Amino acid sequence: MLRILLMDVNVLESELTTIKTPSDSGKSTEEISVQKKPSDADLIPINKLTKSTLSDSNSQSYPLVVLVACGSYSPITHMHLRIFEQAKNYLMYESPNQKFDVVGALLSPVHDAYGKKSLIRDLHRINMCKLATEDSSWIAVSSWEISQAGWTTTAETLMKYQTVLNSAHLYTSDIRVMLLCGADVVESTKIPDLWRPDHIKLIFGTIGVVVIERIGLDLQVLIEQDPVLSLYKQNIHIVPQTIINNISATSVRNLLANNLSVKYLLPDKVIKYIEDNELYGYSKKVAEQRKQKYITEC
Numbered sequence: 001m002l003r004i005l006l007m008d009v010n011v012l013e014s015e016l017t018t019i020k021t022p023s024d025s026g027k028s029t030e031e032i033s034v035q036k037k038p039s040d041a042d043l044i045p046i047n048k049l050t051k052s053t054l055s056d057s058n059s060q061s062y063p064l065v066v067l068v069a070c071g072s073y074s075p076i077t078h079m080h081l082r083i084f085e086q087a088k089n090y091l092m093y094e095s096p097n098q099k100f101d102v103v104g105a106l107l108s109p110v111h112d113a114y115g116k117k118s119l120i121r122d123l124h125r126i127n128m129c130k131l132a133t134e135d136s137s138w139i140a141v142s143s144w145e146i147s148q149a150g151w152t153t154t155a156e157t158l159m160k161y162q163t164v165l166n167s168a169h170l171y172t173s174d175i176r177v178m179l180l181c182g183a184d185v186v187e188s189t190k191i192p193d194l195w196r197p198d199h200i201k202l203i204f205g206t207i208g209v210v211v212i213e214r215i216g217l218d219l220q221v222l223i224e225q226d227p228v229l230s231l232y233k234q235n236i237h238i239v240p241q242t243i244i245n246n247i248s249a250t251s252v253r254n255l256l257a258n259n260l261s262v263k264y265l266l267p268d269k270v271i272k273y274i275e276d277n278e279l280y281g282y283s284k285k286v287a288e289q290r291k292q293k294y295i296t297e298c
């Protein structure tokens, strides 16, 4: 089968021949690169945005929201996907305070230049995120961050998405981008020099944040005790974890490095991609050797 790939030449020129992309049929693919400079519209998909639902069924109208989750996704897990659903449930139906009409979400993998040791190449992370969200009617993957010349701060990324959504004129009322993250990201604002003070003010004070609780971290206390975050607590929506799920990408990488099963921690399509491309230390040879040993011993 002949497969044509459209890729951002700025970032991916050198990668084209070596990376196996998701194949619909599961058969082998031949890759040809067609070089094209992608526009923001190519990189920031808006095709999955839904119509407003809460506002339609009530005389009252609710602010329209697109959730944006910036992160490493190395690799994407079921927990990363789950936080979108948790946030949507909470903002639309469970929150005792202001409710929001969640019309879509963008999953925004970070640029390789962010420099975290655990990051594998951004094209792999994007491909896995796309496979993981194929079946979602409302979560889309943005390649905008990885297509920039270097790392983009979260505040700049959110502002970019807000601008693109504003100029698309999709709804009669305003649409608002909000940051979706786990509690560890909020905690990281305390790390000296990691976040610019004006960015903290912009993200927490103006844009708004939806935070998913993580085991071992008391968010209420963290926010109350922080002189800056406590100023913006009205704008920080804390989503309780009613079903505790603590899958971490770190533990998934550790399992893969030891050629151990990660089934049910990640979508099957993502597992197949990792195995096909032998990512995170997973080795087909070791897997085959183990299989042979098992057969011989039985």
Ligand SMILES: Nc1ncnc2c1ncn2[C@@H]1O[C@H](COP(=O)(O)OP(=O)(O)OP(=O)(O)O)[C@@H](O)[C@H]1O
Binding pocket: 069, 070, 071, 072, 073, 074, 079, 080, 083, 118, 180, 181, 182, 183, 184, 185, 212, 213, 214, 245, 246, 247, 248, 249, 250, 251
């Ligand atoms: N178990 C979890 N509970 C709540 N939020 C989570 C959980 N796992 C990840 N997240 C959130 O998902 C987003 C993307 O996560 P990211 O890939 O950057 O880090 P991570 O999953 O903690 O990975 P790593 O283990 O590599 O540090 C972040 O906002 C993070 O806080």
Ligand SMILES: NC(=O)c1ccc[n+]([C@@H]2O[C@H](COP(=O)(O)O)[C@@H](O)[C@H]2O)c1
Binding pocket: 070, 071, 072, 109, 110, 114, 116, 152, 153, 154, 155, 185, 188, 194, 195, 196, 199
């Ligand atoms: N100053 C900033 O804007 C800033 C600082 C640290 C992390 N982040 C973002 O947070 C996300 C998660 O990063 P970690 O995986 O390091 O927690 C990434 O998308 C990263 O870009 C942003």
